[in-house]
Amino acid sequence: MQSRSLQPLDRLTLAAEPQLMEAKADIASVEPTATKRSITSLSEAASEQAKRSPNLSCGQKVEALRQSLERHREERQLIVVQDFPDPDGLSSAWTYKLIAQQYDIHCDIIYAGTLSHQENIALVKLTNLPAERWTVQTIKNKDLSAYQGLILIDNQGTTSQLMPFLQQAGIPTTVVIDHHKLQGNLQAEFVDIRPSVRATATILTQYLQAGLLNMDSSISEHVKCATSLMHGLRSDTNALRQAQEEDFLAAAYLSRFYDAQLLNAVLQTNRSKRVMDVIERSLKNRSVQNNFSIAGVGYLRYDNRDAIPQAADFLVTEENVHTALVYGIVHNEEEGIEMVIGSLRTTKLTLDPDEFLKEAFGQDNQGRFFGGGRMMAGGFEIPIGFLGGSNENSEYAKLKWEVFDTQIKQKLLKLINPTHDLIDSE
Numbered sequence: 001m002q003s004r005s006l007q008p009l010d011r012l013t014l015a016a017e018p019q020l021m022e023a024k025a026d027i028a029s030v031e032p033t034a035t036k037r038s039i040t041s042l043s044e045a046a047s048e049q050a051k052r053s054p055n056l057s058c059g060q061k062v063e064a065l066r067q068s069l070e071r072h073r074e075e076r077q078l079i080v081v082q083d084f085p086d087p088d089g090l091s092s093a094w095t096y097k098l099i100a101q102q103y104d105i106h107c108d109i110i111y112a113g114t115l116s117h118q119e120n121i122a123l124v125k126l127t128n129l130p131a132e133r134w135t136v137q138t139i140k141n142k143d144l145s146a147y148q149g150l151i152l153i154d155n156q157g158t159t160s161q162l163m164p165f166l167q168q169a170g171i172p173t174t175v176v177i178d179h180h181k182l183q184g185n186l187q188a189e190f191v192d193i194r195p196s197v198r199a200t201a202t203i204l205t206q207y208l209q210a211g212l213l214n215m216d217s218s219i220s221e222h223v224k225c226a227t228s229l230m231h232g233l234r235s236d237t238n239a240l241r242q243a244q245e246e247d248f249l250a251a252a253y254l255s256r257f258y259d260a261q262l263l264n265a266v267l268q269t270n271r272s273k274r275v276m277d278v279i280e281r282s283l284k285n286r287s288v289q290n291n292f293s294i295a296g297v298g299y300l301r302y303d304n305r306d307a308i309p310q311a312a313d314f315l316v317t318e319e320n321v322h323t324a325l326v327y328g329i330v331h332n333e334e335e336g337i338e339m340v341i342g343s344l345r346t347t348k349l350t351l352d353p354d355e356f357l358k359e360a361f362g363q364d365n366q367g368r369f370f371g372g373g374r375m376m377a378g379g380f381e382i383p384i385g386f387l388g389g390s391n392e393n394s395e396y397a398k399l400k401w402e403v404f405d406t407q408i409k410q411k412l413l414k415l416i417n418p419t420h421d422l423i424d425s426e
């Protein structure tokens with residue numbers, strides 16, 4: 001029994017090596033004509049990464065996490081998931097919370113945005129998943145001195161509006177567990193970032209398997225948490241179609257505990273009419289070039305923001321399309337701000353969403369990238385600042401949309417079709 005459950009971890013140790021070679025190959029493949037600066041920053045990034053997450057085997061990582069938990073016994077920690085939490089982030093955060101409970105660490109799981117996908121709402125309701133919404137207003141009224149550590153799961157702090165407040169309060173980042181690419185400056189006591197893994201739920205399941213929490217199918221909370229992990233894992237791997245060996249092994253382990261009926265109930269929630277309307281708009285507005293499908297969907301209410309990734313999921317299923325990009329202007333009535341929000345979905349293995357979006361949209365004046373991603377999926381958020389805010393004047397709203405629509409298309413087409421000239425040369 002014991003040796004059987006250890007097997008996947010051994011494989012993971014083996015799997016870590018080709019990844020290292022890949023990283024070296026990346027550095028070697030920089031063309032000699034490249035500027036000195038880019039070579040330095042690449043090797044710097046590689047050595048930085050090596051410093052932060054030394055080439056530990058999964059067993060060693062588990063041990064390092066165990067020690068971190070031990071060090072922080074009886075403390076309170078805040079688990080931050082991205083603003084619009086997805087099943088992978090939510091289920092992984094819950095798993096960390098249950099693991100930490102073993103060490104008398106109390107965790108609160110928080111997110112700043114909304115639960116907008118009908119499946120996410122169903123997941124949280126049906127499993128009683130303990131996540132709280134803290135808006136920017138909420139956090140201003142919280143006593144943050146009650147928390148001794150910050151836990152970032154399925155993100156690296158770059159997709160949460162709460163981060164500046166938490167950093168200002170001086171709460172140290174204790175743990176980061178993620179499968180997105182390294183997003184830059186990150187200092188934490190324990191870091192497990194594995195972009196080669198398809199879901200953070202896989203990483204947390206490996207922790208469970210390694211014994212950080214003894215799963216018991218007679219405990220309803222364990223069954224529900226395992227079900228949410230299964231959902232998270234499925235949802236980040238396109239229903240396991242893009243899963244790799246370690247994801248399947250994690251799913252196999254979870255199959256001992258999860259509730260198939262409960263998972264079915266979560267998956268069978270229907271799309272709302274508003275989501276259907278956005279998908280319809282994306283279909284109508286899409287233009288396909290070089291196997292990219294691009295669609296602007298105009299204005300959206302904040303609560304319907306999740307319609308954007310769902311529309312991208314749908315557009316990428318068209319024949320001869322390998323990548324879909326859908327975006328719209330999302331209006332946040334509560335805070336009176338507007339943002340361009342977009343999603344990318346790709347089935348092309350050689351297209352790196354993180355690189356693609358960073359190159360397409362660049363960064364703001366504080367060096368923060370407008371976009372980023374993981375394997376097969378990415379997203380971007382561009383604040384529209386002074387031009388934001390609702391306007392009764394429909395002519396103005398139409399003009400504003402056209403400006404952003406044109407600008408985004410221009411930036412995307414530069415990458416997709418470099419010879420394309422948007423401005424008519426008559």
Ligand SMILES: [Mn+2]
Nearest residue numbers: 088154200236
């Ligand atoms: Mn994820």
